[in-house]
Amino acid sequence: MHRASMSKLIHSRRDFLVHAAKAAALGISGTAALSGVSSFATPLTGAGQTSASDELIPYGAAARSDALVSDLPYRDAIIANCRMIVPESELKWDALRPTRGEFRFEKSDAIVDFGRQNGIAVRGHTLAWYGAMPGWTDEIADRAEAERELVDHIETVVSRYRGQIPSWDVVNEPLAEWPDDEFAFRPSIWARRLGADYLSIALREAALADPDARLVLNEYDVEFKGPRFAARRKALIALLRSLRDRGVPLHAVGLQAHLFADRAIDRDGLQALLAEIKALGLDVLVTELDVIDYTLPGRVSERDAMVAGVAGQFLQAVCDVVRPKAILTWGLSDRYTWVPIYFTRRDGMPNRPLPLDADLRRKPLYDVIDEFRRKPA
Numbered sequence: 001m002h003r004a005s006m007s008k009l010i011h012s013r014r015d016f017l018v019h020a021a022k023a024a025a026l027g028i029s030g031t032a033a034l035s036g037v038s039s040f041a042t043p044l045t046g047a048g049q050t051s052a053s054d055e056l057i058p059y060g061a062a063a064r065s066d067a068l069v070s071d072l073p074y075r076d077a078i079i080a081n082c083r084m085i086v087p088e089s090e091l092k093w094d095a096l097r098p099t100r101g102e103f104r105f106e107k108s109d110a111i112v113d114f115g116r117q118n119g120i121a122v123r124g125h126t127l128a129w130y131g132a133m134p135g136w137t138d139e140i141a142d143r144a145e146a147e148r149e150l151v152d153h154i155e156t157v158v159s160r161y162r163g164q165i166p167s168w169d170v171v172n173e174p175l176a177e178w179p180d181d182e183f184a185f186r187p188s189i190w191a192r193r194l195g196a197d198y199l200s201i202a203l204r205e206a207a208l209a210d211p212d213a214r215l216v217l218n219e220y221d222v223e224f225k226g227p228r229f230a231a232r233r234k235a236l237i238a239l240l241r242s243l244r245d246r247g248v249p250l251h252a253v254g255l256q257a258h259l260f261a262d263r264a265i266d267r268d269g270l271q272a273l274l275a276e277i278k279a280l281g282l283d284v285l286v287t288e289l290d291v292i293d294y295t296l297p298g299r300v301s302e303r304d305a306m307v308a309g310v311a312g313q314f315l316q317a318v319c320d321v322v323r324p325k326a327i328l329t330w331g332l333s334d335r336y337t338w339v340p341i342y343f344t345r346r347d348g349m350p351n352r353p354l355p356l357d358a359d360l361r362r363k364p365l366y367d368v369i370d371e372f373r374r375k376p377a
Contacts, residue, residue, distance in 0.1 A: 057324060057373040060084030060123070061332040061355075062288070065107040068114055077332060077360045084121040086169075086287075086328060087111045088336075091124055092132035096157065100136045103156060112164050123287075123328070124161065124168035126218065127154050128202040130188035131173075137189050146193035151205050158209035169218040169254055169287065170206045171199050175235050177221075178228045182238035199239075200248045207249040217243075218254035218287055222273060223314060225266040233273045240280055252325065253277050254287035255318070261310050262295045267317045274321040284322050286315075288330040290353040291365065294343040304352060308364035315372040323377050327369060334358045 061078070063085040068075045078085065089095050090107040098104060115122040128150065140146050158168065174191075176184040185191040190198035199217075206215050217240070222233050236253075243250050259265075277284060291307040318324060331337045333356040340351045350358060355366035 055377075057375075058083040058121070058326045059369060059373055060086065060121070060326060060328040062086050062088040062125075062328070062330045063111060063114075063332070064088050064336055065090050065110045065114075067336055068111070071335075073360055074333060074335060077356060079118050079120070081332060081356075082120055084123055084326060084328065085111065085115060086123040086125045088331070089132070091157070092126060092129070093137070093153070094132045094134045097134050097136075097153065099134070100139075105160065108161075112161060116164070121167075122161075122165050123326075124158070124165040124213075125287075126169040126172035127157065127206060128170060128190055128198060129172040130186050130191075133189065140189055140193060143193050146189060146198075147201060150190060150194070150198065150201060154202060154205040155209050158206050158213065162210040163212070165210075165213065167214040167216060167252075167285075168206055168210075170202050170215045172218045173220060174199060174217070174239070175219060175232055178231055179235035180231075182235050182242055184235060196242075199243065200246060203243070203248050203250055214251045214283075215249055216252045216254045216285060216287070217250060218256060220256035220258055220288070222255065223257065223259070223265055223270045223317075224263045225269070226263075229266060230269055233269055237273060237276045240277065240282065244280055250282065252283035252285055254285045255324075256288040256330075257286050257290075257314055258288060258330070259291045259310050259314055260295075261291055261293050261306060265310075265313045265317060267313075270314075270317050271321045274318060278322050283325045284318070286318065286324050286327045289314075289327065289369075290330045290337065290339065292339055292343050293351055293353055294339075294345045298345070298347045298349050300352065304364045307352065308368045311365055312368045312372075315368070319372055319375055323375070327373060329354055329369070332356055333360055335360070 060082045063078055063082075065087065068078065087108055090111055095107065096103055096105065112122050114120070137149070140149060158165075174185050176186050183196050185196070194201060203215055206213060219232075219236055221229055222236060223229070240250070240253065274284060289311065291310050293303055293307055296303045296306050315327070331354050334350065334352050334354050335358040337351060337353055339353045343351065345351060352363065355363060355369060357363055
């Protein structure tokens with residue numbers, strides 16, 4: 001699909017829904033929502049944009065190396081819209097380390113090369129996580145072996161991309177689903193063998209391997225109302241304070257923001273968390289934004305407006321406290337999304353969680369993200 005075919009041809013019904021979604025997110029009356037037409041003149045970021053784009057919050061998306069090769073319209077959409085990308089799977093342990101002692105960099109190298117050739121920054125994801133682990137890691141027998149494997153992995157991977165990947169999700173999803181305190185970690189080979197030390201080991205080693213890299217702790221489910229989410233916010237800020245007090249290098253917190261359309265955003269709780277993060281001198285990134293829509297009505301126009309409204313509520317809450325260093329969605333197009341794997345719609349209709357639809361056409365979510373990116377510092 002040519003870029004021209006991705007431009008908006010929006011009739012009055014969709015115009016209304018887009019503006020209504022934005023209005024709901026921003027608390028604007030229905031009359032005010034209809035009073036003007038927003039600008040759709042520029043892509044979200046576009047690697048070739050003018051220097052004015054430097055004033056915007058950078059937008060990016062998770063990308064798939066195979067699709068960048070096999071799907072040229074998708075490749076063009078990434079180039080047109082993203083100032084940064086993050087490999088969806090190519091830097092995870094099971095992709096890089098299929099067997100002990102083996103590193104397979106072909107696919108991650110391809111994404112880094114793609115970024116360099118097109119002026120798109122690349123974020124690293126992820127160095128220490130419970131998921132996507134090759135089977136051989138179950139054989140790690142003791143603390144010494146676990147530390148040796150973790151340190152070797154991080155030193156090898158981060159050093160390879162030193163100066164090419166400026167930001168890493170070093171620790172991903174460390175907290176248990178319902179943590180009692182900051183040391184209630186999700187079960188993993190690292191937590192079992194190294195305990196709480198695995199975070200400091202990972203962060204310190206990443207800093208040694210690339211002293212200029214920005215190191216991020218990435219977490220999810222901290223934005224909703226309810227006791228489990230409040231417990232996660234409390235444990236997260238306690239964990240961040242603990243790392244700071246021990247002098248562990250850390251620069252930012254990543255809010256994944258896998259938003260559920262049927263869960264209420266806890267504006268006060270989220271903003272209190274963000275204020276604490278800011279007080280610790282840490283930056284904030286939105287790292288994996290999408291809206292899980294499997295419980296929403298099937299009508300596409302109605303559903304897209306509701307998805308945009310949920311994202312707008314979240315972004316408004318964030319931006320009222322801190323200007324995020326980046327906004328990334330976990331995928332650019334509904335053509336490639338993890339959501340239907342776990343949240344298939346009962347009506348058989350495709351999920352629509354991302355800024356572009358499966359035909360790479362812009363959706364209301366795109367425009368809401370674009371609006372918040374343009375907010376002044």
